[in-house]
Amino acid sequence: MRGSNGKGVVRRTKNGETVAKSINFGPLAYWVGFNLRMAQEAAFQAFSHRSQEIGESPGRFATLTLIARNPGISQTELSLANGRDKSSLTPVVEDLVRRGLIERKRMDSDRRTYRLNLTPAGKKTLALMTRCARRHERNLDRIIGLRDRKKFLQILKRIAAEME
Amino acid sequence: MRGSNGKGVVRRTKNGETVAKSINFGPLAYWVGFNLRMAQEAAFQAFSHRSQEIGESPGRFATLTLIARNPGISQTELSLANGRDKSSLTPVVEDLVRRGLIERKRMDSDRRTYRLNLTPAGKKTLALMTRCARRHERNLDRIIGLRDRKKFLQILKRIAAEME
DNA sequence: TATTGTTATACTCTATAACTATA
């Protein structure tokens, strides 16, 4: 959430002036849906910036982690695992192969299917991104507070699982 | 989160079969960042579907609410309020004017600026969307539980405000 | 010179449908 804090807007002009104008957010202020989106955008953007420092994107991180944890996973399984259509995965896999982070092997038992695995370079990159993610998580933990973290996570999982 | 529940993937084939394959999410399972994204996507998509029934998108809803609550707001103020660049707002405002939901008036004191206001039709549409959002919120409340709602909302607001 | 809003343009991420090759 850039430039907004839920109560007002702070605007900075080019010559360094600061102009504050109070904005009424109405019901948006107390609705979970809106605040969930704002929180996610802020967190996602922060993680994006960290990832950029090592030349990767948040999406690549999830993909590499899933391949690392499920060696030999197929593209269809992978696309189901993160809830995207398999066609969306094609350019991602292509990019990761091109940059030598993963390798694809045809299955012998079913030659339509590819098995995906990390290369040593992919493992190295994943390790870098994982450190990056841990710093990000520490930052989130600081904001959330350790006492409430478990409950907060539980609720997020329930929303993802039970939303109609 | 389609097809995934954080532990496994359930896949339905065309002839009605169900194939379950267990997926290891590794650290993604307990990281707040990832689960925040999954929760937001699930909630956003559910709200999208509800909105579509009345022919609007979630983004239009926030825009209309901000105009309703801040009559005469300018486009720059509006774009700052929801953290987007003003150029992103141009096609949105254009669309809302074209469909007769808002009106623009040049300010007399500064003729570069437009004041935005809802038309009666815009108020009617916003009322519809607000009912739609309340149903969505009730669904979220059911999942979160009333006892934890306040705390959960506080944490979301802190993340949006304090994320680096 | 600075600001408001527009335009031109491009990028990311995603989906649908039609395709191929295999089964």
Add this chain to the structure above:
DNA sequence: TATAGTTATAGAGTATAACAATA
């Protein structure tokens, strides 16, 4: 016929930079 993965294509949603009108 059905499935794995690819291609072509399109649609949201967003950003940056340059611009005209106005201040």
